Structure formats: structure tokens, C-alpha cells
Amino acid sequence: MKTYVIDTNALLSFVTDRNAEQQARVAELFELAARLKCRILCHQHVITEFVYVLNKVYHYAKPSINQMIRDFIYMPGIEIIHEVNFKILLEYWPNTVSDFGDAVIASLWKMNKKAFVVTFDKRFKNELQKIGAQLY
Numbered sequence: 001m002k003t004y005v006i007d008t009n010a011l012l013s014f015v016t017d018r019n020a021e022q023q024a025r026v027a028e029l030f031e032l033a034a035r036l037k038c039r040i041l042c043h044q045h046v047i048t049e050f051v052y053v054l055n056k057v058y059h060y061a062k063p064s065i066n067q068m069i070r071d072f073i074y075m076p077g078i079e080i081i082h083e084v085n086f087k088i089l090l091e092y093w094p095n096t097v098s099d100f101g102d103a104v105i106a107s108l109w110k111m112n113k114k115a116f117v118v119t120f121d122k123r124f125k126n127e128l129q130k131i132g133a134q135l136y
Contacts, residue, residue, distance in 0.1 A: 004041065
């Protein structure tokens with residue numbers, strides 16, 4: 001079974017209409033996870049960024065964001081990860097992976113080396129390719 005590590009922008013693309021193609025790609029992945037055909041690892045940091053951006057940038061109401069998170073975390077195939085391996089994270093940040101939050105995702109990938117990273121961030125994709133990560 002394939003494993004995916006999801007980035008904040010992939011979640012944002014799913015719940016907003018900012019990019020229909022990205023939204024469809026993430027929806028396909030969530031469908032597979034819901035049928036237990038893959039597993040999606042989501043770091044707690046991604047949830048925190050997701051809440052912040054939906055509330056402060058997109059002006060979604062907090063109760064609406066709360067329901068989105070509930071739906072997401074209870075979906076089959078989703079695993080929320082709370083641990084951070086700071087030794088790996090600090091190997092990447094700031095020289096290889098310039099954003100601290102992205103380095104959290106990169107360190108989670110490193111701990112699950114056969115995983116694919118789901119992100120639409122071009123800069124982060126380039127950084128991930130430099131460390132040998134597989135992209136979705």
C-alpha cells in the first residue's frame with residue numbers, strides 16, 4: 001500500500017476552489033485513502049497551518065474549519081503525526097529546505113522513505129527533489 005505525506009497547500013487546494021486541477025488530484029487521493037487503498041500521513045503542523053490560512057487568509061469561520069478538520073481526521077486512511085524528529089529536520093532546515101514548516105514535512109518523508117510527498121509548492125518540490133523525495 002502506498003503512503004503519502006500531505007502538505008498544507010494540498011489540503012487548501014482540496015477545500016477551496018483556487019485550483020480545480022489540484023483539487024481533483026487531492027480528491028482522487030482522498031478517495032483511495034477512504035477505501036483503504038493508501039494511507040495519508042498528515043503532520044500536526046500541517047493542521048495548524050491549515051487552520052491559520054483558512055481563518056486569516058480565506059476568512060473561513062472557525063466552526064466551519066473545525067468541521068473540516070473533524071471530517072479529515074476521522075476519514076479512513078488518514079494518520080495524524082505529532083512527533084517531530086528534530087535531528088532530521090535540522091539536517092534540512094534552513095540550507096536544503098528553506099521553510100521550517102516544509103522541513104517538518106521533509107523530515108516526516110525521511111522517516112517514511114517509501115512515501116510520496118503531496119505538495120503543489122514549486123519551490124518546495126525543487127527542494128524535495130534535491131533530497132531524493134518522491135513526489136505525487
